[in-house]
Amino acid sequence: MLQHPHPSPAARPQPPRRCGSACRALLLLCLPVLLGLTCCASLPTIVPDLARHSGAPVQLQGARGPLTAPQSRAILDGLRARGQDTDIFARHLALEEAIVGSPLTTGNAVQLLQDGPATYRAMLAAIAAAREHINMETYILDDDEVGRHFAAALIAKQREGVQVNLLRDSAGTIGTPAAFFQQLSDAGVRVLEFNPLNPLAARRGWELNQRDHRKLLVVDGRVAFLGGINISSVYSGGSFGKKPRPQARADSAPTWRDTDLQLRGPAVTELQKLFLANWAAQQGEPLRDRDYLPTPQSAGRQVVRIIGSSPEEAFSLIYATLLSAIGSAETTVHLTNAYFVPDPQLLAALEAAAARGVDVRLILPGQSDSWLVFHAGRGYYERLLRAGVKIFERRGAILHSKTALIDGVWATVGSTNLDWRSFLHNHELNAVMLGTEFGLQLQAMFTRDEAASEAITLTQWQRRSPALRLKEWFARLWAYWL
Template sequence: MNLPSSGTVARVLVALYSMLLLACSSLPRINPDMVHSPAAPVQLDGAHGPLSESRSQAILDRLKVSGMQTNIFDLHLAIEEALVGSPLTAGNKVDLLQDGPETYAAMFAAIESARDHINMETYILEGDEVGQRFADALIAKQRSGVQVNLIYDSVGTLATPPAFFTRLRESGIRLVEFNPVNPLTARSGWQLNQRDHRKLLIVDGRIAILGGVNISGVYSSGSFGSSRQGRPRRDLPWRDTDLRIEGPVVADLQKLFITTWDRQKGGELVPRHYFPPLERKGNDVVRAIGSSPDEPYSQIYATLISALHSAQSEIWLTSAYFVPDPQLLDALKAAVARGVDVRLVVPSSTDSWLVFHAGRAYYRELLESGVRLFERRDALLHVKAGVIDGVWSTVGSTNLDWRSFLHNQEVNVVVLGAEFGGRMRKAFLEDVDGSEELTLEAWQRRPVRARISERIGRAWEYWL
């Protein structure tokens, strides 16, 4: 979600300030030649630090897809090894959460289980019924002795009453407003166009939940099943995806939260066991990736482009806001040219008119190249996920657009392995079943009004 649904005047002012005050950034050029087999054997981290070479190889052997002419798993493993960043971590348990009700149930259960601390980071935190439920749960935990630390984005919460945050603060919850719209309240320099788009909950340093779901009543209903039939368009259910993670990789996500807290000068955190000893919880190999405009380039972007360059059979992506830069566009088209099955599930309706039409300006070029496009019906698509070759999966807060890669703080995880990849493929195909495929012939017949809207949206794509 790029902006809250209300507060139109404030949104316009934010956009104008962003254009006038901030210089343009650029995306890095990702060289396909960077993807290579590591010179040394791959080594994974575990609950107690780096694993031995033999233990690492045993874990990787279990994850490989058998019976393939090319070792696709090894290829994607090489991508992750070639990129600088957080380590690949073994011994995690990753659960796939689909839509708001399932994600909220997991979040409330995690909050209720907290005994030491709760760290929460979100873009939108509304003061509606859902927001009040979260506020009540967090305040109850704070009063019970659990320290709650909350980072919320200033633009994402423009419509939230100040009294909502006053209540949280007075209970003892520590708050950080990320890059305040009001420069007089900024603690770390005024960077209005840089937004915190992450959605991350960490409980006791042991459980993490992340993905696309904000704290808002729009997620109150699910997007699959008979309940959505006949629903008025103005009341479409929101379709989203999150992950619940236990295991050693939670420590890497905790580091991302604390880094943001420090950069925003949130003050010294109340002493708690933020990095408890972590145990093996499952068999998933996971890499946590955070991106920030304060860094030279987006690690998430570099990882994605490298994975696209190395795809052998399938690229299946779901993106709520799809406005491709030239390099991403070229990577998708090149994959089709070498025989890869490239499919994208995109929205048929949106909460952001400009982004919606900016992305549609590229549909003809994609369809002509052989990319298959599916528009999700009867739901407002907000998913940011992908699965490549059935073994490389990612879920997080990152959209496939300029804003996510250049201007936002984002967080994703990459999960390696065919078992989790199978779950991701199943979820993707469920979205395809709820979609209508676009054809080049039909797209060329779209009305003039739509073409004009696309030109307008594309003119603003960098800033959206």
């Protein structure tokens, strides 16, 4: 059940979207205008009504459509049997049913991808194997070594007769020259700019606040990639000690730590539907006739739900399902996130979980591409540490991952940050995986990141310098406008 109360005293004006250094400068210049356009809003209070679904059988959707109740029960019993001998899995399954959205699909294969090099290799291999169409949706697509490599690969497939459709965010690609996209268009690639920053180019109501933060690649409707990874040379190196290539990272900047997924199976159809819906909503040219929704094929045994969120909806499904999962946690809440500027309800959920004995651990950046967001997030450390939440800052890389693992059986990877921006203003995309098979993989990655991080203790944090406290105070003033 979702309750939409009147704005609470904690509610604040809605902020414009954080969108990279160049875009942030633009937004700050426009701030006086934006302040006049924003209105008071609060995130909805999420109360999952688990009892409402406890008596009804859960129905999964497979490659050939909805499964029968016995088929669904057999798959879920198998997942439950591989977990702990408790009702933890049943509780998380119930909350997934309580959050209305896309179907729970079975028959999926899910591969966890770490950092840019591994993800790009897999993506480029899928592009090279494309036979019918390629749909790409991205926030950032830089005109650098990696971006040009992708552009060449997309142009080559277009010339082979594979239809390539590219949806790119206007703010995220603000630093990419128009000529970069023109070469793609000249080759026949359909390029669509999401919500142009230039109001004169707007195809519908101009909304500077709304940005497309999704990162999605769908090839032939059979294989898909999603997560936090943009198309940029900042990802040219691995984040666990491997040296970046000198030609790609001549400035010796730190590498970026990020996470993506490669999926096959019925969940790909749900991702394809989201791309097609976003293209249509942006009033792009009608897409050329292709088999965008081929008959799904079973590729594995993972149970996956695809969740797309939009500021045009009454509430963020990703926000709702995450809060519900944290509220139902019995043993562990392990979150890794790049931009941590939580709203009061998320803070309360984390504190409540820690108070009932749940092991709550946050891996957050030790350095960031956003000075204000970094220090605004640190401004919540003392409150969380006092509540028993364990905080770790990732060292040696810029953390950009957005993952969560709860009780070892509920996992999500996607583009959503833990801030008001993602929950209120962005088009975001996450996948939720149920069961211990994927949970064990994500836990191993979390443990490795924790080992590469510095633990922040309450005693240590209370001794931080007055200069740091001043930065936190200043950043918190701007937290809702970053």
